[in-house]
Each structure stands twice: as structure tokens, then as C-alpha cells.
Amino acid sequence: MSQNYGSIITPLGLDKIAQGILADEAIGLKYFAIGDANGAPYAPEPMQTDIKNEVYVGQISNKYVDTENPHHVIIECIVDASEGGWWARELAIRDESEDTIAIATIPPAYKPLIAEGAAQEMYFKLVINVESAEILEIVIDPNAVLATRKYVDDQINTISLTPGDKGDPGDPGTDGANGKSAYEIWLDAGNEGTEVDFLESLEGADGQAGLSAYDIAVLDGFVGTETEWLESLEGATGPQGPKGETGDKGDPGDKGDKGDKGDPGDSGSGSGLTVNAVSATGPTANTSLSFGGTFVVPQVSQATNGQLTATARTMTMPAAPTSVTGNAGTATKLATARTISLTGGVTGSANFDGSANISIATTAGGSSFPTVFIGSGAGGVKLPDGGTWRAFFLAYSGSSSPYSLYAAGANDYAGGATIGQPGPLFILFAIKIA
Secondary structure, three states, X not given: OOOOXXXXXXXXXXXXXXXXXXXXXXXXXXXXXXXXXXXXOOOOOOOOOXXXXXXXXXXOOEEEEOOOOOOEEEEEEEEOOOXXXXXXXXXXXXXOOOOEEEEEEEEEEEEOOHHHOOOXXXXXXXXXXXXXXXXXXXXXXXXXXXXXXXXXXXXXXXXXXXXXXXXXXXXXXXXXXXXXXXXXXXHHOOOOOOHHXXXXXXXXXXXXXXXXXXXXXXXXXXXXXXXXXXHHOOOOOOOOOOOOOOOOOOOOOOOOOOOOOOOOOOOOOOXXXXXXXXXXXXXXXXXXXXXOOEEEEEEXXXXXXXXXEXXXXXXXXXXXXXXXXXXXXXXXXXXXXXXXXXOOOEEEEEEEOXXXXXXXXXXXXXXXXXXXXXXXXXXXXXXXXXXXXXXXXXXXXXXXXXXXXEEEEEXXXXXXXXXXXXXXXXXXXXXXXX
16 A cells, blocks of 8 residues: 655755754744645655645644654644634645745644534644754744643643742853764764764765656646647747847958859850841942942841841842833733742742732741832832831833933831832832831
């Protein structure tokens, strides 16, 4: 059967008693406390510091040394009949500083209230075993304690019923002999050794390992694993603190060393064009052309790496016609439509029968290239809307065939502009440049 009752001197009590012995100073015992042990009897643990659930506190009634054993200090505690309404299962003895010196567990006893129909005092006696009984001294407030019958009888036995006359003061007594040191008392107790041996003997054996914080939490009623207990210690996140002041600007750091040259990047891909030093010879001003005359235009080609190259090409105007046959003088379109095709670095084609202007969408090396426009008419030709065009034209004059070359030229015009000269025939060749 497990032990449910017992008594201990607390670690703090042992420390205070040892200090009192060394300093030859008494410990003032003043209070006792009663607890209900949370309803469960138990045997006190060596490292226990106080009772489990306090229900009443009072002042100690009396303390005396057992006549049969000088090392036993008997402490008496009384609970008045007016107190109660609780169970007594544990008892604590405390000093003037309210520090718990000793703990005892006792068989359960219910302390009733007068209102419950029963009135009785409750008496407790606790025996403490110490090396020197004089080291424990009781501090009594006569207005706050109840006396036991033994205490009252002892006091009555010391009272003289008929006081005598006050005697004359006696002569001062001689100084008493010096008291023995703690080391000498140790030797008188049958021990042998030097003072160093005596001091070393004061060190007791290692006490039992103390309880962990988690074990104490479980004893206080916590239910859960150690991990859950640790998580319970973390409180809620507090509010964000105010923003601190901006610090001073730091000094510029030293310039870093120049890094190594990187590896060449991979070749790019896509439809973009890389233009390198594109140049060509072409007309830079309006130029008059005549039958059989020449003018220079650029031919643009594109390499596989996207580089464009412009090459000057000389164009020769046809010789002036010497005669007109059939309906050539009055025809409004060609009898057979012709396909006009561009080949080489720039490609494109369109059907032309002379009845309307045409535009040729060109492609350079697989990519889109500026639009070419060719048109003819009497008096002038209108460019397509939008963009900027570089136009080359031939104008003829006369009232009947054969016509004479009246003017020729080249210049830049805005889209939608009409370009012409008076006369029956006007031929226009234009390239969209923007």
C-alpha cells in the first residue's frame, strides 16, 4: 500500500535551520496553514515547497521541547470553533517572513461551521526533529492565538498566588563561560576530525532531482503533453510597435573591383533586322529625265544574319517612240494585263493593265519591305494614303502622239498627295519609305 501521510522540512526550511545553527540565531515560527490537498491525500515530496491548496491560516499557539527527546520540537496549532466549512488534509508551519519551513499530510478531518449544527475546536500537534531545539523559537501574538490546556496549566503552575515585596536588586553576576563553537559541539557528539572535516560534514548528500517546469505545471492541474505545454506558454502576438526614427545616412562604400568579362551571349533569333552601314547611291534632288536617259535607285538585299546591304542600280528610260499605231493614242488600258514582278533581294508582284494604279507589297529576304507604287494618268497621279513616299516621275507634253518628254524628277511626298504636270501622259514610280 502506498504511503499517503508524512512530513518533511522544506528545502528553504533546511537552509534556514542550517544558517541558524551556524550563526547561533533562532528562527521565529509564527504561522500555520491548513489545506485540503485538492481532495486527494498524498505523501509530501522532499523538494515540495508548500501545501497544495490552502484553506485557512492562523498563528501558532505554543511550542515546547519534548521532555523525552530534547531534539523534538512540538508545535501546537488550534483552529477556533467559529472557523470551518473545509476539510483538513495538509498542514504547513511558517516563520515570521511567511516562508514555509515544514509540511505534513494528515488523515482527512472535516472542520464544521457553527451554522452547520456542530461547533468544535480543531487541534494539531506537529513534531519537528532538529539537532538543536533552541534554534526554533515561537513568536506569539497574545491577541491572535488560542492556548492549549497544557500551555494554560504550565502557566498556572508558575504563578505565585500571593506576590511578595519587591526585593533589592542583586549584585551583578559574573560573566558566564564562553559558549562552545559548532565544531566543539560536533566533537562532543562523538565525531572526530579537524574543523575542515567538520565543515565538509555539513554538506549533505545530493538531494533528489527537482521537478521540471512541465512537471510542476502538471501538478498545478495542466493536462496535456510537454509539447502542448510549451505551446501554451506562447502568448498572443502583441500590437506592432511605433515606427523607429530614420537612421543617419551611411557613408558610401568603397568602389568594388571590376568584374570579369562575361562569356559571349547566344546568337539571337527572330524576325528583327540588324542594319549595318546601309548606304547606296541614288538621286539627292529632283532630276529631269528624258527618253533614253538613266537614273540610279538602290537595290536592298538581306543576308542570313539579318544585315541589309544597299546596292546602286542604274535604270535606263526607253527611247522615245517614233510612231503610234492602232489605238495607242486613245487607249485607256492595255489590251493584255501585265504582271509586274520584282526579283532578287526584294521580291513582289502585281497585275497592271493601265486602268488604275497598283501597289506592290515587297519582301526582303523573307521579311516585309517597303511598298512600291507605280501609276500613270493624264496630268498627274495620286499617291496612296498614309506614310511618306519617295517618288520618281516622267511627264510628257503634246496634243497628239508622239508626245515629247516635258519633265522628269524625284522627291519625297506625303501619302495621299497628287503629283503631276500638265500634259496628256504622266508616269509615276514611288517607294514607301516611312
